[in-house]
Amino acid sequence: MNVVALSIALVPVVLSSIFVYNEFQYDRFNHNFHRIYRVIAESNDAGHLEQTAIVPNPLAAALGQAFSEVDQAVRLRRFPETFYCHSGYVLEENVLYADPNILKVFSIEVISGDPTSVLSSPQNVVISEAMSAKYFGEENPIGHALRSKNSENFIVSGVFKDLPSTSHIAIDFLIPIDAITGQSTESDRTEKLSSWGTSMFFTYLLLRENSSIDHLQSRMPDFLRQYCSANTYFADSRIILQPLSDIYLNSHLPVELQVNGSMLSIYLSVSITLMVLLIAMLNYVTLATARSMARAREVRIRKTLGASRAHLIGQLLTETVVLTLASFLLALSLVVMLLPPLSSFVGRRFLLGTADVGALTAIIVPLVLIIGIGAGLYPAIIVSSIDERHLRGRRKHAR
Secondary structure, X not given: OOXXXXXXXXXXXXXXXXXXXXXXXXXXXXXXXXXXXXXXXXXXXXXXXXXXXXXXXXXXXXXXXXXXXEEEEEEEEEOOEEEEEOOEEEEEOOEEEEOOOHHHHOOOOEEEOOOOOOOOOOOEEEEEHHHHHHHHOOOOOOOOEEOEOOOOOEEEEEEEOOOOOOOOOOOOEEEEHHHHHOOOOHHHHHHXXXXXXXXXXXXXXXXXXXXXXXXXXXXXXXXXXXXXXXXXXXXXXXXXXXXXXHHHHHOOOOOOOOXXXXXXXXXXXXXXXXXXXXXXXXXXXXXXXHXXXXXXXXXXXXXXXXXXXXXXXHHHHHHXXXXXXXXXXXXXHHHHHHHHHHHHHHOOOOOOOHHHHXXXXXXXXXXXXXXXXXXXXXXXXXXXXXXXXXXXXXXXXXX
């Protein structure tokens, strides 16, 4: 078997495995991944069901008060801002306004500043490591002003570690939610944030350990009747608690925090991978079978010396699996070289940390066995079926 040729064929297989693995890793870096839910409102508009993740402003606080299962309820909204950077203004897309307890819900690691107070004032802003380097270089940004073109200036109160690329919420700047209505008077701001008739935010819940999501979901109609009677439109809606694990691949609402992935891309990637594997295996079967006669004399001699057919098949399959493993290792080396330019081209980083390599190994090892055994079984059966009596007959004739 041509190891180099098979390695080249396996490169898209490995890349596809990394892609699929990364897609399923979204948001799993959060320590409370299995306890986080997003609130969805479903309404019936003239027989047409509509869903939205933008819910009334006071809903988060009401849910926290009404249900003991809710540990934290946080509101957030993505709102691009223009900040002054060195010699000009720069539009930043990943600006998130949020309640201060967002740090208790999501695993956002504050590496500079006090996590308990970085979002205590509407003038505060917490920036990512990347933005710290972009706006302030190697200088400590804490206490420095960040000039905004559209609103008041902010004071950098903290720096957080860059979030993994596998987060459905991209954050470079984190600003207290009160600042979103900073141009309003105190009374206007209070009215906007407490009005059931105004929907501005996404709302996420962190449930307590061992909470029953089904039991909590079943009590939502009573909650709406109790808290939302003054708002006819929302009172007729249905609240759905969407697991964090379902958002990136299964949620495509009219308004999302960013463009999500889809299961369709997973299915297409897996289908293409299976086609490539099938072609690679068929090519090997064809070549190996055609070359089987080159080993005919070796097989006959082994059989004459007492080797059983099962032993020969096992030996030939082992050779195929070893060659397939060598091809995979070479393919992995090629992939490692291709990942940086590929990541730059598609605009996202693909994970290949220590834990990720272990998980990918669990995927690749079975593939090696499947390809090795699947592609090598038929040629092994053909070669091992050669009758050693032909060789004995030749020897007698030679005498």
